[in-house]
Amino acid sequence: MIRTPLIFAGTADVCGKFKGKAFPLDQMERRAVSGIGWTPTNVQITCFDAIAPSPFGALGDLVMVPDPAAVADVDYEDGLPPERLVLADIRTPEGAAWNWCPRAILRAALARLKEVSGLVLRGAFEHEFQLIGAPARPGLAYAAEGFRAQAAFCGTLMAALGQAGMAPDTMMKEYGANQFEVTIDPEDGLRIADTAVLLREIVRATALRFGERATFTPILDPSGVGNGVHIHMSLIDAGGKPAGWAADGPGGMSPVMASFVAGILRHAGAIVALTAPSAISYDRLTPHRWSAAFNNLGLRDREAAVRICPGTSPAGFNVEYRAADAAASPYLALAAIVHAGAQGIADGLPAPGITEEDLTLATPEALAARGIAPLPQSLDAALARFEADALVRSWFPAGFPEVYLAHKRGEIGALAGKSAGDRFAAYAEVY
Numbered sequence: 316m317i318r319t320p321l322i323f324a325g326t327a328d329v330c331g332k333f334k335g336k337a338f339p340l341d342q343m344e345r346r347a348v349s350g351i352g353w354t355p356t357n358v359q360i361t362c363f364d365a366i367a368p369s370p371f372g373a374l375g376d377l378v379m380v381p382d383p384a385a386v387a388d389v390d391y392e393d394g395l396p397p398e399r400l401v402l403a404d405i406r407t408p409e410g411a412a413w414n415w416c417p418r419a420i421l422r423a424a425l426a427r428l429k430e431v432s433g434l435v436l437r438g439a440f441e442h443e444f445q446l447i448g449a450p451a452r453p454g455l456a457y458a459a460e461g462f463r464a465q466a467a468f469c470g471t472l473m474a475a476l477g478q479a480g481m482a483p484d485t486m487m488k489e490y491g492a493n494q495f496e497v498t499i500d501p502e503d504g505l506r507i508a509d510t511a512v513l514l515r516e517i518v519r520a521t522a523l524r525f526g527e528r529a530t531f532t533p534i535l536d537p538s539g540v541g542n543g544v545h546i547h548m549s550l551i552d553a554g555g556k557p558a559g560w561a562a563d564g565p566g567g568m569s570p571v572m573a574s575f576v577a578g579i580l581r582h583a584g585a586i587v588a589l590t591a592p593s594a595i596s597y598d599r600l601t602p603h604r605w606s607a608a609f610n611n612l613g614l615r616d617r618e619a620a621v622r623i624c625p626g627t628s629p630a631g632f633n634v635e636y637r638a639a640d641a642a643a644s645p646y647l648a649l650a651a652i653v654h655a656g657a658q659g660i661a662d663g664l665p666a667p668g669i670t671e672e673d674l675t676l677a678t679p680e681a682l683a684a685r686g687i688a689p690l691p692q693s694l695d696a697a698l699a700r701f702e703a704d705a706l707v708r709s710w711f712p713a714g715f716p717e718v719y720l721a722h723k724r725g726e727i728g729a730l731a732g733k734s735a736g737d738r739f740a741a742y743a744e745v746y
Contacts, residue, residue, distance in 0.1 A: 702720055
């Protein structure tokens with residue numbers, strides 16, 4: 316059967332879905348200059364395919380320009396078409412970065428970090444997901460038996476990630492029902508988010524080839540565990556050397572890393588609207604779910620908003636932001652975190668205190684005295700915090716915060732009248 320090789324160009328938009336268009340592969344050189352057509356109001360298509368209120372209406376045109384340096388080409392050697400993906404920038408017809416382009420927003424955040432510190436971000440997204448094609452069995456948490464049941468899928472996935480230009484690290488059967496975790500080696504700058512976008516799509520593509528479906532929903536079942544996205548970060552100087560670690564620093568943090576983390580924690584209540592942006596994200600961000608419920612820095616604590624990871628050398632030291640999930644665009648989530656960290660550096664914030672206890676046992680007054688507060692407990696509350704914080708909104712291009720807020724409130728509106736079970740099922744289906 317005849318077939319034209321196609322490649323899908325897209326970006327992870329406001330709702331975290333990878334959206335775009337396909338074109339013949341042999342047009343890549345031309346399309347990398349001319350782009351492909353795109354529509355402004357597409358930014359307001361929620362994860363449920365409803366269009367939130369849009370300032371653009373039916374007007375306007377854009378171009379989506381593929382980046383030949385951000386291609387994933389995976390041949391599964393199973394007789395089906397290879398999985399070919401390319402990440403793209405959204406520009407105006409005149410060639411300027413569009414204010415709502417996720418990659419452009421992250422580039423601006425990374426540029427600001429470099430401006431205030433001279434440093435580059437190195438990092439990786441650690442993903443959890445669940446396979447929903449087969450009934451769950453008990454007794455498989457972290458077990459070889461649980462891994463063995465999906466060993467073919469796991470091995471093919473790791474091979475696919477390697478073909479896509481990533482460096483696969485680990486694959487494990489996680490605690491939850493049919494839940495897995497996949498990690499890759501760190502990258503620098505924009506590539507951190509690029510690989511997160513591509514990894515999610517390759518997981519989905521690989522699962523389909525095994526008759527499974529993968530969901531990255533923030534939480535599949537409120538009686539079970541959630542699916543987090545843990546964002547590991549370190550700081551690198553102009554010579555490529557680690558700059559985040561200091562043997563005598565608090566928790567091993569250098570002064571610049573301490574200020575970076577302090578900025579993230581100071582603004583966590585507002586930026587969580589971009590890092591955990593679904594209506595069910597906040598069912599996961601609760602105490603004792605091994606996620607995050609407070610704006611605290613924990614030493615090897617998997618319930619802290621930011622965790623200091625094991626690492627007693629400059630190269631191995633990193634911190635992990637845990638209040639994120641895959642309903643978020645990796646670009647927007649990382650941009651919010653980087654801006655907050657850069658703000659902390661610019662403001663010269665001192666090192667935050669490090670917690671090593673169950674914060675739910677402390678009184679609100681005691682926590683407040685230590686600068687610790689609960690994270691918002693709903694998407695509505697998180698959006699209100701984002702909307703009310705003029706400084707955080709100023710980090711983003713003109714018009715972006717208003718459109719983002721309208722998008723997310725449109726998403727909430729699409730769930731009106733649904734039962735709790737239907738809400739969880741809806742997100743499981745789309746992510």
